[in-house]
Amino acid sequence: MIVVCAASGALGRLVVSELQTRGADVVAAVRDPARAPAGVQARRGDYDDPASLRSALRGAERVLLVSSPELATERRIQQHRAVIEAATDNGVRAIAYTSFLGADRAGDPMNAAHHETEQAVARSGLAYTILRHPFYTDAFVNAGLAAAVASGRLESATGGRGLNTALRSDLAAAAATVLTSDEHLGRDYDLTGPLWTYPELAAALGAVSGKPVDYQEAAVEGPMGFLMGLARAGALERQTDDLARLLGRPPVSLRAAVEQALATGVDGTREH
Structure with missing residues (x-):
């Protein structure tokens, strides 16, 4: 059990x-x-x-x-x-x-x-x-991006640096794998998703929606501003293949995450 x-x-x-x-x-x-x-x-x-x-x-x-x-x-x-x-x-x-x-x-x-x-x-x-x-992709790629599509503009304070976030659903699948096998006992896993940037997110929004979305740097306040500050400092660019190995497949791509977010609407932050 x-x-x-x-x-x-x-x-x-x-x-x-x-x-x-x-x-x-x-x-x-x-x-x-x-x-x-x-x-x-x-x-x-x-x-x-x-x-x-x-x-x-x-x-x-x-x-x-x-x-x-x-x-x-x-x-x-x-x-x-x-x-x-x-x-x-x-x-x-x-x-x-x-x-x-x-x-x-x-x-x-x-x-x-x-x-x-x-x-x-x-x-x-x-x-x-x-x-x-890592931080959840769901905190950044969610139904709120519909506003960026509507305005044709996506802003961030990341300086174009990469984010190694992962979707909750991928992390949950990895946890289920660990919980149903002895193979992973005694192991520490550093889980990261595919590295992505806000300019790439703007491009993905445009491709998925069929509407042009321009990227601009701008000051962001509050908790999201803090997370973007970490990204701007390069603190979220570490990469490992641990998540992919536990999943037995690549983690969900930025394009697929955008498709899910615009189609169904999700939101969230880190749960730790």
Whole structure:
């Protein structure tokens, strides 16, 4: 039995769906069982309630620890430790953790909770796999791009530098692969999607919509401005083939992501 923690979140739901498609025996651990994915056994497993986690993980062979969205580092670490301890107490065979790129290195405040959680997983005595995620493509390529198509203009503050983002759906498929095979135990994976730039995104929008979309550099405020600042500094250009190897295929291309976004409408940010 595989227990997916935080299964009511955007990533958790996709992982549950992937596991169901593969015929796995899957249980959704959620803070509110009423919000659990349809068609799957749900158990209450609240990151702030260790007793509920011990109950939710009972009988599990494998567990996916989806990182908490909590912003306070110490509380986030405490939440993750509660899941790890519940897994240990229940004799869980293996755990997978959705970390973030660069969390293997100490000293980065943004990754402090991920780094400490990786260390706690390694110290737990459980067999484990670390899945270090990039930022989600969904945060950048989403239904909001329809406005750029309508105006004929796409703006960013990235300086034309590359972004190594990946779609949640690809990351969920990779997690399902790890959770259904012993091959990946004891491994750390640095997952990146195909490198893309905002000028390339403007071109893809034009090609998919049939309307010209020009690219312009402009100041961007708020959380998206922060992410674009990282890109402009070259911090999002690292590339590995780990995601492609776990998927057994190339990750979804920028063109395909644009087609999906304009056709169905998606939105999101990093879930870690």
